[in-house]
Amino acid sequence: MTIAISLSVCAFLFLGNVLPSTAQQWEAYPMLEARGLDKPSQILSSGSQSQSQLQIRSQLDRAEPNAQTQGNYFKNAKTNVVTSEYKVDSPPNYLTQADILDNSRLTTVNLIEKYGYPSDTNYLTSEDGYKLCLHRIPRPGAEPVLLVHGLLASSASWVELGPKDGLAYILYRKGYDVWMLNTRGNIYSRENLNQGQIPRKYWDFSFHEIGKFDVPAAIDHILSHTKKPKIQYIGHSQGSTAFFVMCSERPKYAPKVHLMQALSPTVYLQENRSPVLKFLGMFKGKYSMLLNLLGGYEISAKTKLIQQFRQHICSGSELASRICAIFDFVLCGFDWKSFNKTLTPIVAAHASQGASAKQIYHYAQLQGDLNFQRFDHGAVLNRVRYESSDPPAYNLSQTTSKVVLHHGGGDWLGSTSDVIRLQERLPNLVESRKVSFEGFSHFDFTLSKDVRPLLYSHVLRHMSAHLSG
Numbered sequence: 001m002t003i004a005i006s007l008s009v010c011a012f013l014f015l016g017n018v019l020p021s022t023a024q025q026w027e028a029y030p031m032l033e034a035r036g037l038d039k040p041s042q043i044l045s046s047g048s049q050s051q052s053q054l055q056i057r058s059q060l061d062r063a064e065p066n067a068q069t070q071g072n073y074f075k076n077a078k079t080n081v082v083t084s085e086y087k088v089d090s091p092p093n094y095l096t097q098a099d100i101l102d103n104s105r106l107t108t109v110n111l112i113e114k115y116g117y118p119s120d121t122n123y124l125t126s127e128d129g130y131k132l133c134l135h136r137i138p139r140p141g142a143e144p145v146l147l148v149h150g151l152l153a154s155s156a157s158w159v160e161l162g163p164k165d166g167l168a169y170i171l172y173r174k175g176y177d178v179w180m181l182n183t184r185g186n187i188y189s190r191e192n193l194n195q196g197q198i199p200r201k202y203w204d205f206s207f208h209e210i211g212k213f214d215v216p217a218a219i220d221h222i223l224s225h226t227k228k229p230k231i232q233y234i235g236h237s238q239g240s241t242a243f244f245v246m247c248s249e250r251p252k253y254a255p256k257v258h259l260m261q262a263l264s265p266t267v268y269l270q271e272n273r274s275p276v277l278k279f280l281g282m283f284k285g286k287y288s289m290l291l292n293l294l295g296g297y298e299i300s301a302k303t304k305l306i307q308q309f310r311q312h313i314c315s316g317s318e319l320a321s322r323i324c325a326i327f328d329f330v331l332c333g334f335d336w337k338s339f340n341k342t343l344t345p346i347v348a349a350h351a352s353q354g355a356s357a358k359q360i361y362h363y364a365q366l367q368g369d370l371n372f373q374r375f376d377h378g379a380v381l382n383r384v385r386y387e388s389s390d391p392p393a394y395n396l397s398q399t400t401s402k403v404v405l406h407h408g409g410g411d412w413l414g415s416t417s418d419v420i421r422l423q424e425r426l427p428n429l430v431e432s433r434k435v436s437f438e439g440f441s442h443f444d445f446t447l448s449k450d451v452r453p454l455l456y457s458h459v460l461r462h463m464s465a466h467l468s469g
């Protein structure tokens with residue numbers, strides 16, 4: 001009752017300032033502006049693959065690169081094997097303060113190469129024209145595994161903690177060929193075949209399109225490149241949502257995945273505990289108001305929702321932390337007990353990597369609902385698009401891949417009852433496992449200081465038990 005009253009008051013306060021002004025015609029790069037940067041063409045001149053890591057790092061000291069310039073760095077990239085002071089088979093036990101500051105400035109590729117791992121950058125185009133970036137730590141001939149990040153994240157999710165705790169590094173050391181997808185709209189996958197596309201058109205996607213187009217394109221590319229018949233798949237948050245969408249919309253891809261592991265399976269949200277999603281769920285049918293709250297068609301790093309809801313993750317002693325000003329954590333929750341605060345510069349630098357307002361809105365539509373379904377355009381448009389006044393539910397029975405669910409008791413977006421509802425509908429469930437740590441939250445799946453023993457050891461156990469051969 002208290003939360004409902006609070007959200008109603010929030011809605012009332014916001015309604016006086018929800019209509020977009022002329023100056024708010026949904027700038028396409030609000031996240032870059034939030035970091036004090038100009039538009040892409042004004043940031044860096046084109047780089048080339050022949051630039052040394054030190055040259056790139058020197059430029060990174062002046063500005064964090066955006067997708068366009070990163071694309072220029074790594075287009076037509078070949079596998080890079082770099083000389084490093086670090087050894088792959090003996091990762092450092094901790095990151096020094098110098099490492100933390102350095103890593104906060106590095107791209108995914110730079111982070112991989114810094115620690116002596118080979119890197120490979122691949123580009124592909126989805127069927128609907130989005131250019132996608134696949135980062136890879138290549139081990140030719142080995143079992144390929146595809147990692148798909150969560151909402152507002154990027155491939156950096158799998159490497160930002162460093163070689164000791166970063167899942168991508170761990171998987172490579174265990175003998176896997178590691179591929180990391182950057183879904184449409186994040187800083188590594190900003191391009192579209194229609195270069196003149198207006199922001200409203202470019203950002204017109206949710207996790208539905210990511211599941212229907214991005215993930216299948218990545219799977220096809222990996223299988224074609226490696227000549228393997230199947231892959232393993234690990235998805236965090238939206239990375240799991242997109243997988244189940246893919247199996248429903250394009251079921252022929254399910255047999256191409258030997259084992260799927262969902263870290264924080266974000267599918268059913270009837271018992272959603274995110275105050276932000278509860279609040280946004282009140283704006284059904286009022287998309288223009290929601291756009292203004294989120295900062296435009298692309299979610300702004302400065303969305304006014306941060307100030308309104310950050311008290312849900314930050315107490316008085318924590319309010320000064322950069323974590324409290326990041327929408328990702330305000331939206332999904334944050335567990336201070338499991339977080340190594342010295343890593344704040346790295347985590348803050350690799351957060352808010354880009355997402356559309358429609359992605360958030362689709363999740364908001366699901367909160368409090370028993371269904372996992374397509375985007376709700378309203379009764380009239382639904383009849384045009386779906387020939388029904390209600391959006392159709394996704395068919396989870398077509399998820400014929402083997403599936404392991406890893407969920408946490410403190411995850412705002414993965415309540416026990418919602419996970420049970422999901423597991424009951426999966427025809428080939430291997431295990432549904434609750435992480436054995438009280439309060440394990442949404443971002444603990446990638447950021448917890450104890451993520452290796454609590455989670456990754458079990459992920460590896462299942463992977464080795466289900467090698468595709």
